[in-house]
Amino acid sequence: MFALVDCNSFYAACERLFRPDLQGRPVVVLSNNDGCIVAGSAEAKALGVKTGMPLFQAHDLIRGHKVAVFSSNYALYGDISQRVMATLETLAPRVEAYSIDEAFLDVSLMKTAELQPLALQIRARIDRWVGVPVCVGVAPTKVLAKLANHAAKRYPATGGVVVLSDPLRRDKLLSLTPISQVWGVGRRLRGRFEALGINTALDLARADVGMIRQRFSVVQERLVRELNGEPCLSLDTQPSPRQQVIYSRSFGEPVAALPPLRQALSDFVSRAMESLRKEGLYAGRVTVYLRTAPMGKPQQLFPDTLSAVLSPATADTRLVVRQAQALLAQLWWPGYRYGKAGVILTDLRGRDQVQCGLFAEQKPAEQETGRRGEALMAVMDSINQSGVGKVWLAGRGMQGNQHSTWAMRRAHLSPAYTSRWSDLPVVR
């Protein structure tokens, strides 16, 4: 049996944690660049605020109902997420942190009669220890646990907990669930399923596995089996090392000139490389992309993405910045306004899998550069993580990046209550 624990309106709940005056008031959280709404409290949803809605479309609602608005504060949400996960570790032998606000728990050792009390205990402990509300769904497969969790969220009479062990009750829920709400069914699949007369989760559960396998893929075959209570997805407590690092941002305002784009890219690469080094990884390829603004208008016709091999694989920000800048020079075209840029690091590997070059790269002088480069990166990282000050490559520009035209908008940012000394709340 799996339990899926999912936080309710997680980002909004985090913002309220240190602002008790916002209890009961509508709260929304914006995407990076304050562009659209990515989370809303129950009160905000009741007003008609939808996730994904561009902010400007919700302006009247927000003003009319005194909705509290926050820019994304991932330092805060990440930290609260860790507290939730740590609490769950005290309640189950194995926990898979599936996303920032949800986790699968192995509860297969429990007797059926113990599942409901356990789920209630999970809710109560997260509420007491962390302070964010959660719902719990329990079922024999992950897909069904997802469904049980949805039901727990949707029907208040459940008390936030649904245990789906009885097949009759399961089929009843499946028949009430539109196909689009099944985990793994997005916009495209919904259309294809409906064209086949598959409109509810129950329709899909009753579909012929062979037909699904033939017309779709093994992913959808698993879906059918999981809906019938046959587990195909296991608990993954030790996720495999990641395969790519992406850092991309929309600019606060469109940028036409090359120099500010160079600064932005230098900043983006530095951040991507920092998270690469945090995991002890080396990148074998760098990809740069550049999008013209505004969205929805025709894009430039020449390529917007280019990549280059990094040989040998490296964790040295300077080398990757140099490559990325060369790619940018080929992507940039005068006369266009750019709204977004990004960098992607792929071909990631650990230190012991970095392949030396057979010829030029092996010259002792180059090896020496490599060693000094590692030392330099380690020093920069330790300074930047110390909280005392920051150092960066000059290519990013001399002023703090939050003052640049390309910096993202974050007009409604809350303090980093739990992860920055100067932002700690003061109790009087």
Next chain:
DNA sequence: TCTGGGGTCCTAGGACCC
């Protein structure tokens, strides 16, 4: 006028090997 960001998995097709 104003619309995010970071990921994963799967398949098909091309190029190649023996």
Next chain:
DNA sequence: TCTGGGGTCCTAGGACCC
């Protein structure tokens, strides 16, 4: 005139998730 079979690796594109 007649020309096999089994396999890997890589990339692009599609679809999905939160």
